[in-house]
Amino acid sequence: xxxxxxxxxxxxxxNPLSAITASPLLGAFVWPALFSAGAACVAIPVxxxxxxxxRYRRVRWAAIEFLLEAQRRxxxxxxxxxxxxxxxxxxxxxxxxxFVSRYFIPPEGVxxxxxxxxxxxxxxxxxxxxxxxxxxxxxxxxxxxxxRSVIAALRTADxxxxxxxxxxPSRLDDPLVASVTPSPDQIETVxxxxxxxxxxxxxxxxxxxxxxxxEFLDTRPDALNVVLHVVSDFQANAWIDRSRSGADGREGAxxxxxxxxxxxxxxxxxxxxxxxxxxxxxxxxPQAVNRGVHDPAILSGIPVVGTEVRVKSSVFSVGAGAEExxxxxxxxxEALTFTQAIGAISAGSSLTAETEVAFPSxxxxxxxxxxxxxxxxxxxxxxxxxxxxxxxxxLIVNGEPDSDPFLDEVHLLATALRPSGNVFxxxxxxxxxxxxxxxxxxxxxxxxxxxxxxxxxxxxxxxLTEQVRGGGGLILFLGDQVDxxxxxxxxxxxxxxxxxxxxxxxxxxxxxxxxLLLTDRLxxxxxRLAREGDPxxxxxxxxxxxxxCSIEAPDxxxxxxxxxxxxASISGAVAKVxxxxxxxxxxxxxxxxxxxEGRVVLVTSSADKEWNNWADFPTYxxxxxELAAYVTERAGEVRTARTGGxxxxxLPADRYExxxxxxxxxxxxxxxxxxxxxxxxxxxxxxxxxxxAESPGIYRLSVNSREAREETxxxxxxxxxxxxxxxPCREEELRRxxxxxxxxYVTGAQAENDEPPAxxxxxxxxxxxAALTLMLEQTLAWWFGRRxxxxxxxxxxxx
Numbered sequence: 001x002x003x004x005x006x007x008x009x010x011x012x013x014x015n016p017l018s019a020i021t022a023s024p025l026l027g028a029f030v031w032p033a034l035f036s037a038g039a040a041c042v043a044i045p046v047x048x049x050x051x052x053x054x055r056y057r058r059v060r061w062a063a064i065e066f067l068l069e070a071q072r073r074x075x076x077x078x079x080x081x082x083x084x085x086x087x088x089x090x091x092x093x094x095x096x097x098x099f100v101s102r103y104f105i106p107p108e109g110v111x112x113x114x115x116x117x118x119x120x121x122x123x124x125x126x127x128x129x130x131x132x133x134x135x136x137x138x139x140x141x142x143x144x145x146x147x148r149s150v151i152a153a154l155r156t157a158d159x160x161x162x163x164x165x166x167x168x169p170s171r172l173d174d175p176l177v178a179s180v181t182p183s184p185d186q187i188e189t190v191x192x193x194x195x196x197x198x199x200x201x202x203x204x205x206x207x208x209x210x211x212x213x214x215e216f217l218d219t220r221p222d223a224l225n226v227v228l229h230v231v232s233d234f235q236a237n238a239w240i241d242r243s244r245s246g247a248d249g250r251e252g253a254x255x256x257x258x259x260x261x262x263x264x265x266x267x268x269x270x271x272x273x274x275x276x277x278x279x280x281x282x283x284x285x286p287q288a289v290n291r292g293v294h295d296p297a298i299l300s301g302i303p304v305v306g307t308e309v310r311v312k313s314s315v316f317s318v319g320a321g322a323e324e325x326x327x328x329x330x331x332x333x334e335a336l337t338f339t340q341a342i343g344a345i346s347a348g349s350s351l352t353a354e355t356e357v358a359f360p361s362x363x364x365x366x367x368x369x370x371x372x373x374x375x376x377x378x379x380x381x382x383x384x385x386x387x388x389x390x391x392x393x394x395l396i397v398n399g400e401p402d403s404d405p406f407l408d409e410v411h412l413l414a415t416a417l418r419p420s421g422n423v424f425x426x427x428x429x430x431x432x433x434x435x436x437x438x439x440x441x442x443x444x445x446x447x448x449x450x451x452x453x454x455x456x457x458x459x460x461x462x463x464l465t466e467q468v469r470g471g472g473g474l475i476l477f478l479g480d481q482v483d484x485x486x487x488x489x490x491x492x493x494x495x496x497x498x499x500x501x502x503x504x505x506x507x508x509x510x511x512x513x514x515x516l517l518l519t520d521r522l523x524x525x526x527x528r529l530a531r532e533g534d535p536x537x538x539x540x541x542x543x544x545x546x547x548x549c550s551i552e553a554p555d556x557x558x559x560x561x562x563x564x565x566x567x568a569s570i571s572g573a574v575a576k577v578x579x580x581x582x583x584x585x586x587x588x589x590x591x592x593x594x595x596x597e598g599r600v601v602l603v604t605s606s607a608d609k610e611w612n613n614w615a616d617f618p619t620y621x622x623x624x625x626e627l628a629a630y631v632t633e634r635a636g637e638v639r640t641a642r643t644g645g646x647x648x649x650x651l652p653a654d655r656y657e658x659x660x661x662x663x664x665x666x667x668x669x670x671x672x673x674x675x676x677x678x679x680x681x682x683x684x685x686x687x688x689x690x691x692x693a694e695s696p697g698i699y700r701l702s703v704n705s706r707e708a709r710e711e712t713x714x715x716x717x718x719x720x721x722x723x724x725x726x727x728p729c730r731e732e733e734l735r736r737x738x739x740x741x742x743x744x745y746v747t748g749a750q751a752e753n754d755e756p757p758a759x760x761x762x763x764x765x766x767x768x769x770a771a772l773t774l775m776l777e778q779t780l781a782w783w784f785g786r787r788x789x790x791x792x793x794x795x796x797x798x799x
Contacts, residue, residue: 039097045089081784088777095770099763121223122157122164122182123213124150127232127283128197129169129204130643130723134233135375136285145283146231147194153229153281154190157182163223165216166190170200170644172212179220201378201695202644203720204238207262214265226276228266233284236729237722239737263741270741278743284728289319291345292379292724293328293369296716299354301629302446303365303388304426308356313369313382315353316724317345330355331368342371348727359388364714366698379724383698385639385714391428392632395445397437399452399481400608409479410451412615413607416624427628442467443652446632451607452479455486465491466682468498469596473631476600477607478547480506500575500593500602501549507587513542513612514581516589523578525592525601525630529619536619545611546604548587551575592630599631639715641699647690647715649701653679656711657704662690665697665717675701693717 132143154164159182166176176193180186217223232238239262263278270276292315299310311330330338340355359365367384374380394417400409410431417427432440434453438460442448448464450456456464468474476491476499484503491499516538518526529538579590591602605611614620641647647662658677664670677686688701699715731745 037097039094041097042090042093044093045086081780085777085781085784088773088780092770092773092777095766095773098766099770102763103766118161118225119222120157120162120225120227121179121217121220122153122162122227122229123216124153124164124166124229125209125213125231126150126166126168126176126194127204127230128200129238130199130201130378130719131204131233131235131376131726132283133199133376133378134285134288134290134726141199142233142283142285143197143199146281147191147197149231149281149283150194150229151187151191153231153279154182154187159183164190167209167212167216168197169204169209170202172208175216199378200644201719203642203723204232204235206239210262211265214269217266217269224274226270226274228276228278229281230278231281231283233726234280234282234728234734235284235722235725236727236733237725240729240733262737263739267739267741276741278738278741280734280743280745282728282745282747284726286728287319288376288726289374290317290376290379290724290726291326291371291374292316292376292719292721293353293371293382294379294718294721294724296367296369296382296384296718298384298386299633301633302392303359303386304392305359305362305388305390306424307426308358310354310356311367311369311384312352312354314350314721315342315345315371316350316721318348318724318726326371328353328355329370330357331370332357332359333365336360348725362388362390364388364712366714366716376724376726378696379719379721381696382718383696383716385698385716387713389446391424392426392447392628393445394427394429394447394449394628394632395437395440395442396429396431396449396451397453398431398433399450399454399479401433406609409606409608410449412609412620413449413451413477413624416621417628419621425625427625442472445472447473447475447628449475449477449607449628451477452481454481455483456490458490461490465498465595466684468598468600470684471597473598473628473633474498474600475627475631476602478503478602478604479606479608479611480545482547484547495552498593498595498598498600500591500600501551501588504548504550506545506547507583508545509583510544513544514546514583514587515539516541516543517580517582517586518578519580520576520578523592524633525623525626526578528626529622536622537617538619541612541614541617541619543581543589543605543612543614545606546581546587546589548585549591549602549604551577551588551591599633601627601631603627639713641693641715641717643693643696643717643719645693645717647693647699647717649688649713649715650680650685651677651688651703651713653684653686655705656686657706658686660688660701660703662688663700663702664693665695665699667700677703 126146128143128146132141132146134142136142136145150166157164162182163179164182164186165178165180168176177186177190180190213228217226266276266278294314294316296311296313299312303309313328315328325344326342328340328342330340332338338355338357340353342353343351345351355369357367365386365388367386368381369384370381372380396410396414396417398408398410402408405411414429414431417429418425430445434456437453438457442463448467464474482503484506487499487503491497492502493499495502518529518538520526529536575591575593577588577591579588580586581589587604588602589604591604593600593602605614609615614623639647639649656677658679659674660677661672661674663672673690675688675690677688679685680687688703690699693699696717696719699717701713701715702710703713704710734745735743
């Protein structure tokens with residue numbers, strides 16, 4: 001049963017919630033007013049002693065004069081005995097005062113209590129990241145716990161001399177309150193402001209938060225005693241994993257920067273003249289159960305109307321209760337849905353789910369992948385925005401046209417990409433000659449195929465390079481018309497161009513044709529052909545001619561070059577051989593390379609039957625389709641962003657105006673945001689940039705075309721996958737990140753208590769001390785009185 005005390009009584013006795021305040025003693029009081037009254041009562045024995053002294057009228061008596069000298073010799077001893085008894089009586093009253101006021105030692109000990117006499121700067125970090133939206137029960141979230149813990153921490157400050165600052169990780173440059181006196185009115189104001197806040201949809205960067213605290217302290221030269229309260233759920237991947245690696249999870253420079261620990265900057269700030277103490281308040285749920293879906297992406301290249309598109313996503317599970325099988329629902333636009341069963345996922349792991357969907361119409365479309373709702377709803381859905389086309393547009397440049405279809409360089413290739421009949425392959429092929437290619441606008445196409453083209457102009461080569469760098473695809477078939485030296489100059493550029501390999505001499509082996517060997521059977525362009533038993537007859541294809549080539553990787557001559565080579569290898573910029581011929585040199589047959597955002601595939605033989613008989617076998621059609629799908633996979637204009645980061649659109653500068661507006665997922669509750677596009681350095685595009693995505697969902701940019709027609713372009717923002725992992729770091733792991741900075745670890749339940757949980761009340765000690773003091777006083781009084789009675793009375797005065 002809880003007993004409530006009237007506010008009038010509290011105003012007289014002192015509020016126990018404000019008990020942990022600065023005190024001249026080495027501790028604090030639950031009832032400060034009772035101690036003040038008790039301390040005043042210490043004077044009562046002194047007053048009694050003074051008032052009890054009787055006044056006499058002295059009469060000189062000659063007969064007793066000889067005894068006065070003996071009395072003067074004993075006077076000092078008698079006065080000392082009286083002072084001892086008086087001190088014991090005062091001490092007994094003082095102990096009673098300490099008992100009724102409930103004296104205690106604060107959690108930080110005697111040293112911390114001594115420091116209360118000086119001004120203390122309380123800095124409170126309130127974690128408002130996505131993970132704090134986890135519902136502990138039906139009515140309480142982790143963020144609710146965090147808010148209550150912040151208020152409880154503010155009440156531990158001295159309302160007279162201390163200062164308090166509340167910082168949110170989502171707005172490090174704008175504290176909620178800065179260096180305010182934590183008076184009851186101010187605490188009430190802070191509590192009201194906290195009640196209006198909600199968890200953001202962003203991640204928590206512990207290193208950035210501590211760096212912001214250091215910057216704040218640098219602006220407060222008068223802050224000599226600092227208590228940093230970190231109120232968080234202390235996710236392991238935020239405080240442990242991310243302190244060891246960069247944001248992308250790889251070891252490297254970010255690791256070296258944090259080897260000294262997250263709190264290294266604060267340790268350097270504290271010194272002999274300044275003190276720092278950190279209080280970590282863990283408000284998380286140790287038994288959290290959660291599932292989340294993340295990182296949606298289109299696997300099937302460019303989405304085309306009426307064709308099946310494979311959409312992949314990652315489903316993560318944490319907690320013993322999240323292992324059961326579930327369903328993943330894909331919603332196209334506002335209505336069309338597809339559902340797929342998801343098997344059991346072991347706790348702490350993830351699986352890749354692939355869902356097949358079909359888009360009903362061309363244009364900008366959105367996909368929402370969702371799981372059944374759980375206690376952390378923010379990561380139960382992931383979003384994808386893509387531009388859907390009526391067909392994948394491929395430009396085929398014919399280097400050796402002929403009126404006879406079977407002698408024409410690209411007839412078989414075009415037929416494979418767009419076969420006749422009712423079944424639509426999804427590709428639309430446009431055939432031009434080498435001379436017509438010079439005047440063709442490449443931005444109208446997703447990929448370009450050069451088939452036995454002798455050469456192109458420098459201007460056309462530059463436009464083609466820019467097209468690939470921006471995300472377009474390129475396939476090069478060689479033949480007897482190709483000028484190898486021109487290709488090396490225009491496209492290879494000493495390994496820095498779009499050509500995957502340096503071209504060499506032509507190899508003609510009409511009498512001993514070569515076979516094909518797959519070197520990367522798991523590559524997306526070849527995986528469907530590399531079946532056991534070779535049912536498609538790939539091993540029977542023979543090549544009578546090809547152009548030799550050499551793969552030249554960047555020369556890591558210096559440390560900087562080595563770093564560039566490593567980065568190129570990670571990004572795929574280094575050429576990779578997918579298939580070779582079965583000659584002694586194992587000459588490359590198919591080579592691929594990434595250049596910028598685009599992909600390039602080099603086939604060192606011809607596209608027609610002049611140098612090979614590939615078109616005679618069933619593998620010809622699928623290899624053409626698979627290569628086209630592979631090089632156009634990144635040309636689908638998929639726009640994604642992370643919550644908390646910017647959202648960007650890049651549109652052709654010659655087609656659209658530079659003014660537009662954005663509707664966020666919160667529209668119409670949130671007004672439209674006006675944007676002005678900025679031209680890219682090459683002048684080919686206009687880039688629109690929304691500085692911050694505050695919530696996951698679909699963002700819609702509306703702009704006018706040059707023909708004054710309003711068009712809308714979509715972009716998707718998703719939450720950081722790391723926020724789904726609610727596993728907390730252990731206390732001992734957390735302490736290792738503090739790099740020697742004093743740290744106190746408490747749970748949210750302890751922090752929310754009205755009275756500090758770790759204080760040591762000493763009332764029982766003072767009860768015993770008061771009893772022993774009174775017993776000692778009585779014993780000494782009896783002893784002193786016995787000695788006095790043993791001494792003959794001296795009558796030296798009369799009334």
